[in-house]
Amino acid sequence: MRLGPQPRELIDRSQRVLFTFDGRAAGGYTGDTIGSALYASGQRVFSRSFKYHRPRGLLCCSGHCPNCLMTVDSVPNVRVCVEPIRAGAVVEPQNVWGSLDRDALAVTDKIGGPFTPVGFYYRTMIRPRFMWPLYEKVLRNLAGLGKVDERHHGHSRYDVEHRRARVLVVGGGQSGRAAALAAATRGPGVVLVDEGMRLRGAELEGVEVLAPARALGIWEGGLVPVDAGGVLYRFRAERIVVATGALEQPLVFPGNDLVGVMLPDGVRRLIRDFAIRPASRAVVLASDDDALEVADELREAGVAVPRVVDLRTAPLGRIEAKGRRGRVSAAVLDGRAVECDLVVASAGRQPSYSLLAQAGARVEYEPSRGIFVPAELPAGFEALGAVTGEGCATVHPLRSSGARNGDKSFVCVCEDVTTKDVDRAIAEGFDSIELSKRYTTVTMGPCQGKLCQLASIRLYARTTGVSEATVGTTTARPPWAPVELGLLAGPHHEPARRSSIHFRHEEAGATIQWAGPWKRPYAYGEHPEDEVRAVHESLGVIDVSTLGKILVEGPQAVELLERLYPNRFGDMKPGRIRYGVITSDGGRIMDDGTIARLADDLFYVTTTSTGADAVTAWFEWWNAVWGYDAEIVNVTGALAAVNLAGPRAREALSRLVDDPDDVAGDAFRYLDAKELDVAGVPCLALRIGFVGELGYELHFASPAGEHLWDRLVAEGAWPFGLEPQRVLRLEKAHIIVGQDTDSESNLLSAGMSWLPKLEKDDFVGKLAVEHVARREEVERLVGFTMEEDVVPAEGAQVVIEGRPGGRVTSARRSEAVGAVIGLAWLPPERCEDGTRFEIRVDRRTVGARVRHGAFYDASGARMRA
Amino acid sequence: MSFLLPCPHCGPRPVDEYACFGEVTTRPAGESPSLRDLTEYVYFRDNVAGVQREWWQHRDGCGEWFLAERDTRTNEVLSISEPEPAPPV
Amino acid sequence: MTELRFLSPSQCAEGSTASPLRRALDGAPEQVRDLSLQGVLELRGDIARVEAGEGEELVRLSPRRGFLFTPGDPFEAVARVRAAGVLAYDSTGALAGLALEGEQLMRRLTDLELTKLPAAGPFARVSALVLRDEGERFRVYVPQELGHDVALAVLDALAGLELAP
Numbered sequence A: 001m002r003l004g005p006q007p008r009e010l011i012d013r014s015q016r017v018l019f020t021f022d023g024r025a026a027g028g029y030t031g032d033t034i035g036s037a038l039y040a041s042g043q044r045v046f047s048r049s050f051k052y053h054r055p056r057g058l059l060c061c062s063g064h065c066p067n068c069l070m071t072v073d074s075v076p077n078v079r080v081c082v083e084p085i086r087a088g089a090v091v092e093p094q095n096v097w098g099s100l101d102r103d104a105l106a107v108t109d110k111i112g113g114p115f116t117p118v119g120f121y122y123r124t125m126i127r128p129r130f131m132w133p134l135y136e137k138v139l140r141n142l143a144g145l146g147k148v149d150e151r152h153h154g155h156s157r158y159d160v161e162h163r164r165a166r167v168l169v170v171g172g173g174q175s176g177r178a179a180a181l182a183a184a185t186r187g188p189g190v191v192l193v194d195e196g197m198r199l200r201g202a203e204l205e206g207v208e209v210l211a212p213a214r215a216l217g218i219w220e221g222g223l224v225p226v227d228a229g230g231v232l233y234r235f236r237a238e239r240i241v242v243a244t245g246a247l248e249q250p251l252v253f254p255g256n257d258l259v260g261v262m263l264p265d266g267v268r269r270l271i272r273d274f275a276i277r278p279a280s281r282a283v284v285l286a287s288d289d290d291a292l293e294v295a296d297e298l299r300e301a302g303v304a305v306p307r308v309v310d311l312r313t314a315p316l317g318r319i320e321a322k323g324r325r326g327r328v329s330a331a332v333l334d335g336r337a338v339e340c341d342l343v344v345a346s347a348g349r350q351p352s353y354s355l356l357a358q359a360g361a362r363v364e365y366e367p368s369r370g371i372f373v374p375a376e377l378p379a380g381f382e383a384l385g386a387v388t389g390e391g392c393a394t395v396h397p398l399r400s401s402g403a404r405n406g407d408k409s410f411v412c413v414c415e416d417v418t419t420k421d422v423d424r425a426i427a428e429g430f431d432s433i434e435l436s437k438r439y440t441t442v443t444m445g446p447c448q449g450k451l452c453q454l455a456s457i458r459l460y461a462r463t464t465g466v467s468e469a470t471v472g473t474t475t476a477r478p479p480w481a482p483v484e485l486g487l488l489a490g491p492h493h494e495p496a497r498r499s500s501i502h503f504r505h506e507e508a509g510a511t512i513q514w515a516g517p518w519k520r521p522y523a524y525g526e527h528p529e530d531e532v533r534a535v536h537e538s539l540g541v542i543d544v545s546t547l548g549k550i551l552v553e554g555p556q557a558v559e560l561l562e563r564l565y566p567n568r569f570g571d572m573k574p575g576r577i578r579y580g581v582i583t584s585d586g587g588r589i590m591d592d593g594t595i596a597r598l599a600d601d602l603f604y605v606t607t608t609s610t611g612a613d614a615v616t617a618w619f620e621w622w623n624a625v626w627g628y629d630a631e632i633v634n635v636t637g638a639l640a641a642v643n644l645a646g647p648r649a650r651e652a653l654s655r656l657v658d659d660p661d662d663v664a665g666d667a668f669r670y671l672d673a674k675e676l677d678v679a680g681v682p683c684l685a686l687r688i689g690f691v692g693e694l695g696y697e698l699h700f701a702s703p704a705g706e707h708l709w710d711r712l713v714a715e716g717a718w719p720f721g722l723e724p725q726r727v728l729r730l731e732k733a734h735i736i737v738g739q740d741t742d743s744e745s746n747l748l749s750a751g752m753s754w755l756p757k758l759e760k761d762d763f764v765g766k767l768a769v770e771h772v773a774r775r776e777e778v779e780r781l782v783g784f785t786m787e788e789d790v791v792p793a794e795g796a797q798v799v800i801e802g803r804p805g806g807r808v809t810s811a812r813r814s815e816a817v818g819a820v821i822g823l824a825w826l827p828p829e830r831c832e833d834g835t836r837f838e839i840r841v842d843r844r845t846v847g848a849r850v851r852h853g854a855f856y857d858a859s860g861a862r863m864r865a
Numbered sequence B: 001m002s003f004l005l006p007c008p009h010c011g012p013r014p015v016d017e018y019a020c021f022g023e024v025t026t027r028p029a030g031e032s033p034s035l036r037d038l039t040e041y042v043y044f045r046d047n048v049a050g051v052q053r054e055w056w057q058h059r060d061g062c063g064e065w066f067l068a069e070r071d072t073r074t075n076e077v078l079s080i081s082e083p084e085p086a087p088p089v
Numbered sequence C: 001m002t003e004l005r006f007l008s009p010s011q012c013a014e015g016s017t018a019s020p021l022r023r024a025l026d027g028a029p030e031q032v033r034d035l036s037l038q039g040v041l042e043l044r045g046d047i048a049r050v051e052a053g054e055g056e057e058l059v060r061l062s063p064r065r066g067f068l069f070t071p072g073d074p075f076e077a078v079a080r081v082r083a084a085g086v087l088a089y090d091s092t093g094a095l096a097g098l099a100l101e102g103e104q105l106m107r108r109l110t111d112l113e114l115t116k117l118p119a120a121g122p123f124a125r126v127s128a129l130v131l132r133d134e135g136e137r138f139r140v141y142v143p144q145e146l147g148h149d150v151a152l153a154v155l156d157a158l159a160g161l162e163l164a165p
């Protein structure tokens, strides 16, 4: 029922807004919140509690408690008391079996349940283990908050905006506004954030007002994320003024959670902002002047107020609320019952210091006023108004403890924790507030301790007989206000790297997969083996733009590379290529690739597809240590690259170059690097043989990617993907660093003892190689062929005489070899060519034999052709 | 971690723009060190609760490498400097 | 032996090059323009020795690193800069470029200080080079292989500001 016009009401009575609630039509006015509209139309039960399914109604009406959580337009856990009304909204109660007024699970409140005592989940439902999934399902259904609608995505979008402020003021009360205005006279860049509805669109000269919006926390570097609905503002502020005020604290007494027990501010809001008569008969239990004033406001609103108690001057011994069907019917004060349908009760105000504590302020207890106040603010922070403790005090919130047969006294309404639960936790030995917090979950619910921290600390102090200062507070952590995860995640962009030829692969119907940071074709058709055959028998082309490509240039380029690699490069002639491996000083194989010398002082280095960034950083870092006169330039993205491979490669290439003699056998030998114009595109052509056939890697400016690709395909080259490439390289027993090697592998165990040039003064990893050489060999990487046509999984166990003896790192079926082939780590004494061992495949063991050298074209005649 | 780290070239920037390469270590010089010394160098770090010299790269910015002295307890950066490379042998 | 011709899109045959953004920006609103394939060099060495010519723009990231945007043929600019004793690499093909308008759009995509440009830093979760022209007009250069996704992120941010369909 609405009152006559109130002087500062927020509603516009000329604008009806309709929405649906629990399947029925509901309505209110523009300016209402969903909660105020529902309250005005007579709704009193707003939710069912977390554990006991007790009916709960508006408590704070300010967005601080868990009592009005509902699902709005599929978004769960919306505080409807502060959610602006909007036409057509679909509002549903949550955590209810049945209806808000008749919840079948309320029985747990009467008889208790398996999960009613504190810490139940640490003690029960542990055995039998196989029941865990069932327990979880049951508990999730019974307890907890709203459910995420998996089909509907709630908010249509979330955005993040990066902002800067000279002065950021959090809290738009009197002191916050005054501070903002004062700061604005000294220049621009002043922003004020307030969570209430009142300041919406407010104009403060020179101040940018964000309201309703919530500062979620304060991080290092003056980072303050502000939740403004669909947008998260990430503020970096030079100075932060915290004026978050103080919050009314609930009194703890039997029945203190009944529907109709409210905090004074909430009652005031219903009357002032929304012109609602909150009840017909109210009892007011005040601990400060603000609360006393509410008694007058109630009377003015036509509510009978038979009893007002100022707890500062007339401390009551016992307070109890009696209810019918979960709603307040009487307040029993020192044994005398007063009939009422509203109990306005507070223990006074406690400063909202959390943001300051997150920023590093110390918090101390003031026994005379019964509050915790922030002390010693870090540089760049200022606290103003009630948050400093100004005008704040509380009476002991705990009343009437030891009630034997009364109703439950709730310390924490979010998690349904009673005084009994806390007593029990203390009795069980959880005598530190941080431990007890985790055990009882007090302060861990949706209010984040706003309404329960003080009461629980004071209850602790009283029960354990120590001072509140000794009990102390729990660590203040963000977020201070609830926030949707989607907002923290921001827009869903996961940038993928795509080669400049990428869309040709999509157009050709390739199966695209992630390969490190890249999107790459797995294969173009259903049968990767067809693509393998094309390379062996005629001509294939693969997009290898993802290879890392680094130019190393300068008078000391040779010296730098010779110290980074175990290899020698000084003896290379310009125009030649060498295979190189990078190791760490611990001897671990980090990456491999080719090094082409383009000029005396210029090298072109390729790395693996996932290694480009790490190898560039590695080179740069070492050169920051050593200071050689050489530049390291990552040209990975600047260049596209394709590998044209197959017996027809030379013939196809010769048709695309100006002078076919340039690619003739003698003019362009295996491991030559050469600049060539191919189909009008200047290329660096590298003649190498990763896939085992005659092949040319063409590296050229990225923007020409599609053009050159199209021309090669037009010459009859079959596109092949990553999977066929894996088969082809395995046929050559070429390793993939990171798949066939791991952090234990070194050059010697990986069968590359020929590579490190130990006579060099120094290279990264030299010391480790020397030590490894002296040590007894533990395992070795070798090739094998399977005796049966089964493909073991990568990682499959090698079995030697019935015991685990190694592992498989790669295995594929090769048509060309006519067998299943692979690479495996074996004990050194089992590595003779032809030695038999077994591999576990699908719960049985299958025989395999060691095979040295390449499986295909062992002499290398084909790739050198 | 959201502290601002000053880059010698770009000024203060959020720490997530940088790559940290960890404590400055000393590589055993000269003839072959003992396995113990090598292992210490490769795997062991002081990991102090206090001021530590570290390698940083402004990965998302100018790309340059530099050294910073940072208090690991407070993330306060006491100084930054450009590397002074050891002369090549 | 080499002038690094293979790095230069300008040395490719007429009509053989294409922008990495042309699919993502097909039908994009006019607040977003494709600047890819505009000439730019990556510089290494003593940047102070580089002189920007007519219409060129030198962006200095550190005393030893920078970029030179050039309206002319970047392949020729490479030769000129190298002659002055500074290493230069044609990075025209390495970068995807976008011209954008609006401070708020920029704030949705980067936390770089918009009053302190040019600068290198993150943009749409990617390392970028960001420049400012008159008023609220900006240019953003990102690695070309990430350009497609960055362009989509820009269009999405515009949609968030209800500036694009």
Ligand code: FES
Residues within 6 Å of the ligand: A035, A057, A058, A059, A060, A061, A062, A063, A064, A065, A066, A067, A068, A069, A079, A080, A081, A082
């Ligand atoms: S009544 Fe809505 S949050 Fe307390």
Ligand SMILES: [Zn+2]
Residues within 6 Å of the ligand: B007, B008, B009, B010, B011, B058, B061, B062, B063, B064
């Ligand atoms: Zn920098």
